[in-house]
Amino acid sequence: VDIRKLARSSVLLLEPFKVEPLKGYVRLSLNENPTLPPAFLRNVYEEAWSLVNRYTPFEVLDAFKEEIAVYNHLRPINVFPGPGADYLLMLIADVFLGPNKVAGMLEITYPVYEEEARKRESAVLKAPMSRSFSVDIDDIAYVASQSDVLFLCNPNNPTGNLVVFTLEEMEQIMKKAKGLVVVDEAYYEFSGFSVSPLLSKYDNLIVIRTFSKGFALAGMRVGYLLASPQVVDILSRATQPFTTSVSSLMVATEAVKNARYAYENARKMKEELYRIRRSLMGMGFRVFPSVTNFLVVEAPPGVWRRLYNHGVLTRFVKTIRDEHGKPVRELIRISAGGKSDITALLNAMAKVVGKL
Ligand SMILES: Cc1ncc(COP(=O)(O)O)c(C=O)c1O
Numbered sequence: 001v002d003i004r005k006l007a008r009s010s011v012l013l014l015e016p017f018k019v020e021p022l023k024g025y026v027r028l029s030l031n032e033n034p035t036l037p038p039a040f041l042r043n044v045y046e047e048a049w050s051l052v053n054r055y056t057p058f059e060v061l062d063a064f065k066e067e068i069a070v071y072n073h074l075r076p077i078n079v080f081p082g083p084g085a086d087y088l089l090m091l092i093a094d095v096f097l098g099p100n101k102v103a104g105m106l107e108i109t110y111p112v113y114e115e116e117a118r119k120r121e122s123a124v125l126k127a128p129m130s131r132s133f134s135v136d137i138d139d140i141a142y143v144a145s146q147s148d149v150l151f152l153c154n155p156n157n158p159t160g161n162l163v164v165f166t167l168e169e170m171e172q173i174m175k176k177a178k179g180l181v182v183v184d185e186a187y188y189e190f191s192g193f194s195v196s197p198l199l200s201k202y203d204n205l206i207v208i209r210t211f212s213k214g215f216a217l218a219g220m221r222v223g224y225l226l227a228s229p230q231v232v233d234i235l236s237r238a239t240q241p242f243t244t245s246v247s248s249l250m251v252a253t254e255a256v257k258n259a260r261y262a263y264e265n266a267r268k269m270k271e272e273l274y275r276i277r278r279s280l281m282g283m284g285f286r287v288f289p290s291v292t293n294f295l296v297v298e299a300p301p302g303v304w305r306r307l308y309n310h311g312v313l314t315r316f317v318k319t320i321r322d323e324h325g326k327p328v329r330e331l332i333r334i335s336a337g338g339k340s341d342i343t344a345l346l347n348a349m350a351k352v353v354g355k356l
Pocket of ligand 1: 030031083084085086087110153157184186209210211212218222223
């Protein structure tokens, strides 16, 4: 049997996901948090052992929603958990995208939006970005007016900047929106800016968050979305009921009750990022400002590959070409790692620059 013929052709066009190793490499490609979360969370993880033989009890889910609501000044009926923000994006696409639908997004943004749209044979419409990654709010509003689902990453991955800075700007977009507007605030604990105060006004707005970044719990796989009770109700019909593990929910509940550690982590990572930024600028690179735990560097072609060959994993964003199609620059995204990771990165970069 030709299995490829059995699969949806839209899926065959996607690239297989490759998991990157940790041992023997400096991994600055996944915007992870290099520090372990506080030790008291480990006690909760161990407590969760007493429930490993059970499916999630109501009380565990209820406590999670309660604490998330407190953290975001909303009500538990506005909260919907999931095993990571990526799962929630997939669920939204499952329910609201499909053939003949349009997914809107920024020109350079988190690739999952386009993948989920393409998988479901939806059209993709993009708002243009300038060379410094700024976006005209009118352009986003136009894309919103044409989209069944607009995915807005704020701050934007991979560019590191906020694209919407104020609630007024967000309202400009909401007023034009034809469908749902999903604002992915995965890096909220770093940027400190959220459009969540608008949730009470717009029932087509969804805010997505994760415990993977500021809270340093990427391996636990927990995220949540904030939305109107109507959106939460529809998603509750489409999801599988026990996707987020009991231990993840319990640990995340305790983590959000102690969110100060996430902000403290964020502050430290931003300091590390300054160090990378200053050093790379000193080596002559153009480095873009960032309000997240990663930054984008404009480098000569081949730098990403050479760093890789030195065991330093970063994320290749795109090639910039001249008018004849010749590669002139490449954009590379680098996460703020721990001190030793950054020293390794800078040493590798110095060697790469020396040979350019
Ligand atoms: C913008 C954005 N959304 C979602 C995710 C995925 O988060 P999670 O680990 O919760 O699936 C990431 C992770 O890199 C991200 O950068």
